[in-house]
Amino acid sequence: xxxxxxxxxxxxxxxxxxxxxxxxxxxxxxxxxxxxxxxxxxxxxxxxxxxxxxxxxxxxxxxxxxxxxxxxxxxxxxxxxxxxxxxxxxxxxxxxxxxxxxxxxxxxxxxxxxxxxxxxxxxxxxxxxxxxxxxxxxxxxxxxxxxxxxxxxxxxxxxxxxxxxxxxxxxxxxxxxxxxxxxxxxxxxxxxxxxxxxxxxxxxxxxxxxxxxxxxxxxxxxxxxxxxxxxxxxxxxxxxxxxxxxxxxxxxxxxxxxxxxxxxxxxxxxxxxxxxxxx
Numbered sequence: 001x002x003x004x005x006x007x008x009x010x011x012x013x014x015x016x017x018x019x020x021x022x023x024x025x026x027x028x029x030x031x032x033x034x035x036x037x038x039x040x041x042x043x044x045x046x047x048x049x050x051x052x053x054x055x056x057x058x059x060x061x062x063x064x065x066x067x068x069x070x071x072x073x074x075x076x077x078x079x080x081x082x083x084x085x086x087x088x089x090x091x092x093x094x095x096x097x098x099x100x101x102x103x104x105x106x107x108x109x110x111x112x113x114x115x116x117x118x119x120x121x122x123x124x125x126x127x128x129x130x131x132x133x134x135x136x137x138x139x140x141x142x143x144x145x146x147x148x149x150x151x152x153x154x155x156x157x158x159x160x161x162x163x164x165x166x167x168x169x170x171x172x173x174x175x176x177x178x179x180x181x182x183x184x185x186x187x188x189x190x191x192x193x194x195x196x197x198x199x200x201x202x203x204x205x206x207x208x209x210x211x212x213x214x215x216x217x218x219x220x221x222x223x224x225x226x227x228x229x230x231x232x233x234x235x236x237x238x239x240x241x242x243x244x245x246x247x248x249x250x251x252x253x254x255x256x257x258x259x260x261x262x263x264x265x266x267x268x269x270x271x272x273x274x275x276x277x278x279x
Contacts (some may be wrong), residue, residue: 003024004062005061005064006063006064006065008064009122009125010117010120013129014127015062015064015090016242018130018157019158020044025046025060026046029055034121039125053080055085060092061086069094070089075104092214092225094171096169105148109137110138113160114135115207116222117129130159134163152268183226
């Protein structure tokens with residue numbers, strides 16, 4: 001297949017690596033010529049440029065821009081594509097994207113490969129990024145079955161675990177396990193930096209190891225992505241943040257009141273529940 005990738009960053013470049021390895025011809029488009037040159041040199045794409053008209057022969061196009069640019073780029077993209085071309089995106093918020101795009105392109109399907117690193121840009125792209133990671137396709141009652149089948153085959157080629165969901169359920173689910181952790185993690189880092197005694201802060205920074213690394217990783221990621229999560233999945237994120245605040249308040253109350261039995265019960269529950277989310 002001729003596969004177009006609009007946006008050559010971590011996700012777009014990594015998709016290019018793996019789709020090329022499956023024998024597909026990959027066409028990249030980015031706003032910077034230097035990014036296109038790097039993508040070609042790295043082997044992420046077969047050809048690349050800044051002209052969106054490069055996609056005129058594409059069978060499918062992945063929109064891999066930041067969330068806020070997906071819909072504007074889609075509006076530009078559809079003026080250059082044949083009606084048979086499949087369009088999908090990789091945004092971590094689906095309901096507003098699907099609502100804005102599906103009515104204007106019959107062969108559109110929302111998608112979300114749940115993989116990434118704290119790094120960004122084409123230089124961060126890597127092979128096999130999506131292996132054994134979830135890839136969600138968000139279907140509506142107008143999504144053509146033929147489009148679903150094509151995407152399912154490509155997801156299989158990436159080695160991902162395929163899931164189907166409505167756009168709305170997807171956004172509610174990721175608010176809990178993807179978007180909330182970003183802001184909890186960021187708040188942890190900010191709280192630590194609030195230590196006013198310089199020697200204590202310096203010692204804490206030197207002593208930080210795997211536990212802190214695990215819990216702070218996503219809070220130290222791309223700020224632009226975090227802001228867009230909040231902007232585009234605002235209501236679901238607020239619900240999850242408010243619930244988290246309630247849980248934190250209950251923990252504070254238990255410690256203040258020296259209710260060690262209640263605290264142990266909470267920690268016993270969380271120990272039991274964590275395997276439900278993490279294999």
